[in-house]
Amino acid sequence: xxxxxxxxxxxxxxxxxxxxxxxxxxxxxxxxxxxxxxxxxxxxxxxxxxxxxxxxxxxxxxxxxxxxxxxxxxxxxxxxxxxxxxxxxxxxxxxxxxxxxxxxxxxxxxxxxxxxxxxxxxxxxxxxxxxxxxxxxxxxxxxxxx
Amino acid sequence: xxxxxxxxxxxxxxxxxxxxxxxxxxxxxxxxxxxxxxxxxxxxxxxxxxxxxxxxxxxxxxxxxxxxxxxxxxxxxxxxxxxxxxxxxxxxxxxxxxx
Numbered sequence: 001x002x003x004x005x006x007x008x009x010x011x012x013x014x015x016x017x018x019x020x021x022x023x024x025x026x027x028x029x030x031x032x033x034x035x036x037x038x039x040x041x042x043x044x045x046x047x048x049x050x051x052x053x054x055x056x057x058x059x060x061x062x063x064x065x066x067x068x069x070x071x072x073x074x075x076x077x078x079x080x081x082x083x084x085x086x087x088x089x090x091x092x093x094x095x096x097x098x099x100x101x102x103x104x105x106x107x108x109x110x111x112x113x114x115x116x117x118x119x120x121x122x123x124x125x126x127x128x129x130x131x132x133x134x135x136x137x138x139x140x141x142x143x144x145x146x
Numbered sequence: 147x148x149x150x151x152x153x154x155x156x157x158x159x160x161x162x163x164x165x166x167x168x169x170x171x172x173x174x175x176x177x178x179x180x181x182x183x184x185x186x187x188x189x190x191x192x193x194x195x196x197x198x199x200x201x202x203x204x205x206x207x208x209x210x211x212x213x214x215x216x217x218x219x220x221x222x223x224x225x226x227x228x229x230x231x232x233x234x235x236x237x238x239x240x241x242x243x244x245x
Contacts, residue, residue: 015244029240054212054224058243060229061236 001021004036008044009128010143013056014062020143023125029075035066036121039076040113044106051133069117071075075107078116086133100113108132115140123128178212191228211235213240 006024013021021033028035045059071079086108111132118125124139125131131140186220207243212218217239220229 019242029237053221053223053227054243055226057148057217057220057231058239059244061231061239062235064233065240076230140202 003036003121003123004141005036005038005114005121005123005125007114007125007127008041010097010126011041011045011059012048013064013128013130013143015058018128018143019040021128022034023064024143024146025066029062031052031065036069036123038113038117039062039068039070041110044110069121071113072120074114075116075120079109079112080117082115082133082136085135086112086113178218179210180213211239 010021010024014025019146024033024035027033042059042063046056069075087105105130111127114125114127114132115133115136115138118138119136124141126141126146128143130142131138171185172182175182212221214235217235218229220227222230
């Protein structure tokens with residue numbers, strides 16, 4: 001069975017009815033693909049104002065069919081290195097305040113965590129947006145190209 | 147959600163009902179994407195103790211994952227409340243919740 005890592009953008013696309021996201025998630029429910037998502041992506045997903053009780057029940061049900069991965073020390077440090085090298089121009093001190101970030105920085109943090117997870121698991125990333133990390137060897141597939 | 151067509155003979159009813167009940171029912175019907183007709187038919191079926199299988203076809207065509215009584219109770223609870231869903235329901239919800 002193939003194995004991929006997704007981020008919050010794929011889950012949001014699924015919620016919005018995107019057909020590629022629907023096929024991917026339904027494949028996971030049918031166990032023809034193994035999907036993992038970082039706990040950080042679930043934070044990004046659930047912080048939105050549009051995340052209501054139905055979303056909570058819907059995604060909690062979905063999490064029975066996709067693996068949620070907690071941030072280990074190894075992954076957290078790897079994500080930190082990714083973030084630091086990508087944000088060196090705009091953030092020379094490399095400080096990250098996870099709860100007070102602008103959207104582009106928030107995406108960069110999520111991409112760093114997602115890439116760290118994908119590297120640990122040795123699999124590709126599927127996302128609805130482009131990878132903000134330029135210098136990684138992780139395969140990053142944009143959902144609409146699936 | 148497209149409006150479900152009537153199947154079989156129907157009767158029209160007219161009644162002045164209490165405004166507070168009407169507003170609450172209308173609000174919940176909108177939230178659950180049900181028509182007032184669906185709600186009235188379900189209420190009258192419950193009142194008359196008509197078993198579900200007698201109107202199974204009707205039930206299936208209008209049913210969404212949120213109509214299940216165990217789930218609809220949980221939907222009305224605040225965000226962050228515990229969620230208790232069977233494996234079977236979870237599979238259906240995971241597939242259909244956002245359709």
